[in-house]
Amino acid sequence: MKLEEFQAKKFLEKFRIPVPDNGGVLAHPDETAAALKKCGEPPWVLKAQAQTGGRGKAGGILVAQNPSQAKDKIAELLGKKLVTAQTGPDGILVKRVLIEKTVEIERELYLSVTIDRKRSKIALIASAQGGMEIEHLAATSPEKIAKFEIQALSGLEPYQARALLFQLGLFDQDPKIVQERVAFFKNCVQAFVSLDASLLEINPLAVTKEGKLIALDAKIVLDDNALYRHPEFKDLEFSVPLSPAEEEAKKAGISYISLSGNIGCMVNGAGLAMATIDILKQYGGDPANFLDVGGGANVEQVTAAFRILLTDKKVRALLVNIFGGIMRCDVIAEGIVAAVKETKLVIPLVVRLEGNRSEEGLKILSDSHLNIVSIKGLAEAAQKTIELSQKNKSAVPA
């Protein structure tokens, strides 16, 4: 789960990580005057809230020198489609803007805490050069990026924090300042662990003219697997709501990603689902989605999956590819029969069943006397689905 900047900053504050004074988030330009009252003197920074990096380059971060300029620029940002290097060409619609007091900075650093998959450890990455070009720096001058492995069981050790201060040019002869800076980094790691984050990135991490560390921007990605143990995240509201299909998929515990094609796919297992999309494309077909119905799906889930697939009006044919492991093919077959009847399916349906109780499953399909094409081989099933989707000129009825 990706957090928007203002949400991330609220959490950082809870972990005593300093962030700029702010007037809150606005969804409408008329809220500007009230928000500015909490922001002190101009200039102010106006930041489009969107779950992406690279907003600055895309024109999503503006500065205002006076209240009327602030209101105009906020109006400009709200409703803007922000296209960054990380969003892809579709971009993100800006629905909220964060107003902050500008901070006088002396230096910009880079800091992130993330998971190093190769080493199976928490890693802290930092650089004395923060800002927009950090990836370029990582590629061209990797020696300028410091990396520390953190023991999950003990957090950031003082000797590591100290080494970090030396590498970032933050060491000071005044032990109080050192202590404050060490605490900053320890709190960042603490926040990462306590929130069950997959990523906590502060870029830029600013050093103010008074020598204080402050998080000018914050990106936090939470581990979806850990959400169950964080009731405090339940009420987080995101500016871009899920589509009806995504909402239903989430409720059913089904993994669903919409693509641009016309063949709806229902598969059990993420790897097999990706491979199914691969093989459809290989034979010239155009998948409409990725959908992993998971192991152990019941009749309700299969019906829910069909409904989700059919919300996409571009779909001309459906391909179900199930290799039963935990999943029982007879349960899937019952689900398919129920789903076809409930959705009054008229578009072509190809079902490929293999594995656990596949014979029972195939029998259920044939006994239903519904218009279902069952094919054993994966390549043939893909090719048949493509052929049927091309023959099917009628769209899904509304």
Next chain:
Amino acid sequence: MSILIDKKTRVICQGITGGAGSFHSRLCKEYGTQMVGGVSPGKGGAALDDIPIFDTVRDCVEKTDADATMIFVPAPFAADAILEAAASGIKIIVCITEGIPVLDMVRVKEELKLFNSANKKDKIWLIGPNCPGLITPEECKIGIMPGYIHRRASQQKQVGRAGIISRSGTLTYEAVWQLTQLGIGQTTVIGIGGDPIPGTHYIELIEMFEKDAETDMILLIGEIGGSAEEDAALYFKEKMSKPVCAFIAGKTAPEGKRMGHAGAIIEGGSRGTAQEKIAFLKTMGIQIAPSPAEIGITVQKVLQSR
């Protein structure tokens, strides 16, 4: 031969009284696995058919001399189940559970590393989590894979046999079924799981297959994300004599809408795409199956040309 498990392996099930635990313990036993016990706190003294159930893993191991476990404990408690097994003398821990928090797995691996450095001769292997398990055909099945799709011996001995390591579940069955239908036997098939922090990566297992006299080649089944396939490929190039081929799923997956730079920085610029993996593996001399329907014939070609 095989790696990690065989007909002598004595297996217990943690979470044996749950729906999935009981269902699959029975199927594994039916397949021929030595299912010697189960653990469910508070249900000690009961039994699943004739499989005795205990309150703790330690009790269970003491009474049954078990050396492997199959974990069906729900995600919030699964990391703890892994640690309980490790602390009780279990050497092969197979965690089927999906949805374990990433930081729980980071902590589990740190603990296992401590166990293993104190007991270098008797390493604890963690397979999974979020995996289908592993199987040595006709000897031992620890997991949820359908047994019948596997074959132990090849149609003719000179065909050779394959060891398989995969991040996927059902895609692995697809590959195994193709091999079986082509008359190619499997020594051991291991699902290492789809989580970002797996207990065991490809690289530790291909080393074992290299040393296994009856494994003639290795099939890797990979997918987008991370760099485990590349790490294995480098190891293959530098240290292995047996051939390796691979199928990487997600060639046509749209690139993830990522957030922040840390991922790119930490992976050294590689974005974990299937295309990048395929290209790199090819340069290391690994044959790539061009389609999920052609995994079997790619393995066949590699075996024929050795």
